[in-house]
Amino acid sequence: MGVGAPAHRNDHRHGDEQRDDEDEHRRTLLRAAERRARRVRRSSHRSPARRYGPRSRTARPGVPAVPTGCAASLPGMRMSRLFLRTLRDDPADAEIDSHRLLVRTGAIRRVASGIYSWLPLGNRVLRNVEAIVREEMDAAGAQEVILPIAQPLELWERTGRDTAYGPQMFRLTDRKETGFALAPTAEEVITATVAGEYSSYRDLPVNLYQINWKYRDELRPRFGLLRSREFLMKDAYSFHVDVEDLRATYREMYEAYERIFARCGLTVRAVEAQAGEIGGDVNHEFMAVAPVGEDDFVWCTGCDYAANVEAAVRAAAPAAVAADVPAPADVDTPGAGAIADVAAQLGVEPGSLLKSIAFDCEGDLALALVPGDREINEFALRRAVAGRAVRLYSDEDFAAHPDLPKGFIGPHHPEVRLVVADPSVPAGAEWVVGANRVDAHTRHVVPGRDFRVDVVADLAVVATGDACPRCRGALRIDRGIEVGHVFQLGTKYSTALEAVYTDDAGGQHPMVMGCYGIGVSRIVAAVVEECSDEAGIAWPPGIAPYDVHLVVLPGRGDAAAGVLDAAERLYRDLQAAGVSVLFDDREVSPGVKFADADLLGMPVQITIGAKGLARGVAERKVRRTGDRDDLPIDGVVSALALR
RNA sequence: CGGGAUGUAGCGCAGUUUGGUUAGCGCGCAGCGUUCGGGACGCUGAGGCCCCGGGUUCAAAUCCCGGCAUCCCGACCA
Numbered sequence: 279m280g281v282g283a284p285a286h287r288n289d290h291r292h293g294d295e296q297r298d299d300e301d302e303h304r305r306t307l308l309r310a311a312e313r314r315a316r317r318v319r320r321s322s323h324r325s326p327a328r329r330y331g332p333r334s335r336t337a338r339p340g341v342p343a344v345p346t347g348c349a350a351s352l353p354g355m356r357m358s359r360l361f362l363r364t365l366r367d368d369p370a371d372a373e374i375d376s377h378r379l380l381v382r383t384g385a386i387r388r389v390a391s392g393i394y395s396w397l398p399l400g401n402r403v404l405r406n407v408e409a410i411v412r413e414e415m416d417a418a419g420a421q422e423v424i425l426p427i428a429q430p431l432e433l434w435e436r437t438g439r440d441t442a443y444g445p446q447m448f449r450l451t452d453r454k455e456t457g458f459a460l461a462p463t464a465e466e467v468i469t470a471t472v473a474g475e476y477s478s479y480r481d482l483p484v485n486l487y488q489i490n491w492k493y494r495d496e497l498r499p500r501f502g503l504l505r506s507r508e509f510l511m512k513d514a515y516s517f518h519v520d521v522e523d524l525r526a527t528y529r530e531m532y533e534a535y536e537r538i539f540a541r542c543g544l545t546v547r548a549v550e551a552q553a554g555e556i557g558g559d560v561n562h563e564f565m566a567v568a569p570v571g572e573d574d575f576v577w578c579t580g581c582d583y584a585a586n587v588e589a590a591v592r593a594a595a596p597a598a599v600a601a602d603v604p605a606p607a608d609v610d611t612p613g614a615g616a617i618a619d620v621a622a623q624l625g626v627e628p629g630s631l632l633k634s635i636a637f638d639c640e641g642d643l644a645l646a647l648v649p650g651d652r653e654i655n656e657f658a659l660r661r662a663v664a665g666r667a668v669r670l671y672s673d674e675d676f677a678a679h680p681d682l683p684k685g686f687i688g689p690h691h692p693e694v695r696l697v698v699a700d701p702s703v704p705a706g707a708e709w710v711v712g713a714n715r716v717d718a719h720t721r722h723v724v725p726g727r728d729f730r731v732d733v734v735a736d737l738a739v740v741a742t743g744d745a746c747p748r749c750r751g752a753l754r755i756d757r758g759i760e761v762g763h764v765f766q767l768g769t770k771y772s773t774a775l776e777a778v779y780t781d782d783a784g785g786q787h788p789m790v791m792g793c794y795g796i797g798v799s800r801i802v803a804a805v806v807e808e809c810s811d812e813a814g815i816a817w818p819p820g821i822a823p824y825d826v827h828l829v830v831l832p833g834r835g836d837a838a839a840g841v842l843d844a845a846e847r848l849y850r851d852l853q854a855a856g857v858s859v860l861f862d863d864r865e866v867s868p869g870v871k872f873a874d875a876d877l878l879g880m881p882v883q884i885t886i887g888a889k890g891l892a893r894g895v896a897e898r899k900v901r902r903t904g905d906r907d908d909l910p911i912d913g914v915v916s917a918l919a920l921r
Numbered sequence: 922c923g924g925g926a927u928g929u930a931g932c933g934c935a936g937u938u939u940g941g942u943u944a945g946c947g948c949g950c951a952g953c954g955u956u957c958g959g960g961a962c963g964c965u966g967a968g969g970c971c972c973c974g975g976g977u978u979c980a981a982a983u984c985c986c987g988g989c990a991u992c993c994c995g996a997c998c999a
Binding site: 363496500872 | 922927947948949956957958961990995997998
């Protein structure tokens with residue numbers, strides 16, 4: 279490097295006087311160039327970080343011009359030029375590793391609550407994830423489109439989701455007072471679009487996707503990118519003549535998702551899930567296993583059963599059926615409206631009490647029954663009553679039913695119209711239940727004898743140690759970050775938006791739909807959660823901003839110019855070989871460079887210093903493992919390019 | 922929307938209780954010099970709407986009232 283300095287051969291070791299003179303000459307040139315550059319920099323307001331050698335903004339002689347296309351196509355970047363400021367202190371508002379490190383590494387900056395700017399390094403990661411998603415979606419036969427972010431509210435009114443989403447949707451009004459929503463998702467737009475183009479069974483199936491920003495006005499944005507109000511999401515929508523055809527695409531998407539997450543370096547578990555606002559029946563969530571995740575999921579240690587805790591069921595162990603149970607008898611339990619208090623007063627296990635949860639089922643008083651040591655799964659309750667509207671009793675409901683004292687409810691209440699019981703509450707077992715009056719419970723109550731059970735269904739929230747419904751193995755609960763979700767939607771949207779096709783007999787049917795989402799920006803956060811340590815991030819090779827972090831340590835000795843030359847040459851050659859390189863050419867102390875290299879987390883670090891160069895080697899450190907070894911200076915490119 | 926807290930330089934914080942010099946410290950940033958293989962050191966310097974608005978007072982970062990923003994816990998949610 280240096281102005282007009284010819285590139286050296288790799289002949290660094292020799293101490294002949296002529297060479298010394300040359301080095302001296304080069305140093306003089308370097309200093310002169312530096313002074314010139316300093317003057318230039320003073321006169322301009324744009325001052326790049328100090329780096330070795332001249333500060334020209336243009337390519338040096340002998341250095342091939344770097345393409346200036348999109349960021350992801352740039353094979354290399356000098357840190358002296360990179361728009362980046364790493365933080366030595368953790369930001370005060372970041373709770374979790376991914377938020378903390380993404381801010382510290384200058385990948386993102388907060389602009390408003392739950393809204394972030396992506397700076398160059400973060401943008402490169404995001405684009406890399408996006409590229410993986412795009413490749414796999416294309417390979418699976420999906421076609422990319424771009425749908426509007428600003429969507430007419432009218433479209434949402436047609437499916438009723440404008441109210442279903444409620445304040446969760448960002449809304450705006452144009453100058454003509456027409457309502458718009460910032461897209462939280464795009465079922466409506468895509469369905470209307472397909473309905474406008476296709477009307478024959480011959481056209482189907484078709485699978486369309488986009489990678490675009492989505493907006494949800496969360497009650498409480500938190501955890502940086504994990505729960506943000508603006509996020510990048512890949513959403514795909516498929517249209518079919520029937521469910522069988524849908525299932526084939528669903529399976530293809532499911533498999534594409536597994537490849538995508540693997541390529542991103544994420545440990546992901548697919549779990550059966552509960553359909554939310556989107557609708558439909560069969561669906562799976564892809565959970566990145568992480569303690570900071572916001573969703574609990576259940577998985578079997580013995581087979582491949584896995585489900586979101588909302589959807590999970592267990593193989594219930596029914597309570598023992600007792601013979602010759604005495605007649606029901608009330609017992610005073612003053613002040614004991616909670617399971618634990620009742621159990622303590624009566625000297626029985628909480629599991630021998632019956633928890634009776636009152637709910638409204640389309641105007642009827644109904645009860646859900648689980649053993650006292652279990653929680654009730656509200657989603658399971660909805661499934662159990664199949665389609666009927668269900669609302670757990672609120673304080674107002676209890677106020678309207680003074681004969682139904684909260685905490686003292688029992689299933690032998692005369693006005694109960696519907697009793698739904700967990701399988702662990704079988705006919706014939708004996709329970710302690712509420713006496714339907716304050717401060718009293720009833721003992722020796724037996725389902726089937728003392729009250730009627732209308733529906734038996736899994737109601738209990740699954741707990742660690744429960745038996746797997748498939749293999750009876752032990753279930754475990756872990757936390758995860760939802761990074762993907764695939765749904766078999768059915769005809770909810772195609773019916774509402776009249777996306778119909780004509781079959782070969784001339785009959786008309788709504789198209790059968792599937793939809794498939796991936797949280798692209800959320801993946802970035804999930805990866806950092808999984809791939810980081812005390813020193814910083816360790817990006818997986820598939821999505822790292824750069825393949826290699828090249829550190830040059832020229833020192834101040836006679837070898838400095840040679841070291842710089844060698845580093846410049848390597849920077850150039852690696853790029854020529856297709857390896858993307860972040861080149862730390864800043865004039866800062868070695869400790870700063872090493873700390874930043876570990877913090878920023880490129881998969882491989884290459885250090886060129888006087889010590890190694892004297893032996894003809896560069897040093898390699900694998901960020902993830904910390905393993906170090908020496909590479910012959912001429913072998914670096916081939917060693918890295920072959921990876 | 923309930924409960925709790927915080928807003929002071931790019932980042933992290935002190936100062937506020939008890940009003941009173943020119944609002945401070947560390948990091949970062951700029952200049953000079955010394956250093957140079959794991960976040961070096963000295964000297965010099967730049968950088969502030971003390972969240973906003975109103976009030977009390979001779980005097981407000983500090984006290985009072987009202988906003989706004991941000992964070993945490995809870996409810997909600999992909």
